[in-house]
Amino acid sequence: MNIKYKVSRVISVSGGYQFLDAKDKKFFARSGMANYTSGTRFFQTKQVKRSDYFGLFNRSRHTANFKLLYENESSGWSASIRWFYRGSFGYSDLNGDTIADDPREMVKGHVLMNTSLAKSVGKRFQLQAGIENIFDYTNAERLPDIPGRLFFININYSIGKSFQNKKNN
Numbered sequence: 001m002n003i004k005y006k007v008s009r010v011i012s013v014s015g016g017y018q019f020l021d022a023k024d025k026k027f028f029a030r031s032g033m034a035n036y037t038s039g040t041r042f043f044q045t046k047q048v049k050r051s052d053y054f055g056l057f058n059r060s061r062h063t064a065n066f067k068l069l070y071e072n073e074s075s076g077w078s079a080s081i082r083w084f085y086r087g088s089f090g091y092s093d094l095n096g097d098t099i100a101d102d103p104r105e106m107v108k109g110h111v112l113m114n115t116s117l118a119k120s121v122g123k124r125f126q127l128q129a130g131i132e133n134i135f136d137y138t139n140a141e142r143l144p145d146i147p148g149r150l151f152f153i154n155i156n157y158s159i160g161k162s163f164q165n166k167k168n169n
Contacts, residue, residue, distance in 0.1 A: 015066040022059040024099065054090050054100040060109070062087035076120030076163065084112045091142045107142045111135070123162035128154040 002016035055061060064085040071078040087109040090100020100106065116130030129152065136149040156163075 010070055010072045012069045012071070013067065014069070015064070017064045018062070020055075020059055020061055020063070022056040023053065024056060048097060048099065048101050052101040054088075054106065057090045057092070057100055060087040060089045062109070077118070079115070079117045081115045082113065084114075086110060086112075107139065110137050110139075112137060112146070120163035124158050126154075126156040126158070126163045128152075128156060 001018075002014065004012060004014035006012045062085070065083065067080060067082045069078070069080045088106050090105045091107045092105055093099070094105050095102050112132075113134040114130065114132045115134060116128055118126055118128040120126050132150040132152065133146065133148060138146060138148045
């Protein structure tokens, strides 16, 4: 679900939420719930119950986003701040049963916040600067693709529509 609301001529807010119940139905159908996991303590085994199963690896049950946007077409300035929440998810199989069912296999939910500021220069160029992951969230072991806080500067060129006067194109 996504919602966008224009607060004024230059300010809008938007947000979204996704619920995902991603499970491997074949896993439970194939074994009739007789799946066993080997624990690390005293080589114990236990039967995996449906309630133990967290879902597919790298799939969060809950994700959400929120964005506040300032966009002034006549001056060419725009700015945004965005929050993104990703709920917990399984990242690795530590107990050898091929599913995410152990709390040690989970990545905790986290929030990332990004911001940017842009200015159109002429009709085809835009200068942009911003910060991604403002709070410097990292989890090097389980999320190496999130390196921490990133600063950026872009020069964008539009071949098609111009950055200014969108209504006239």
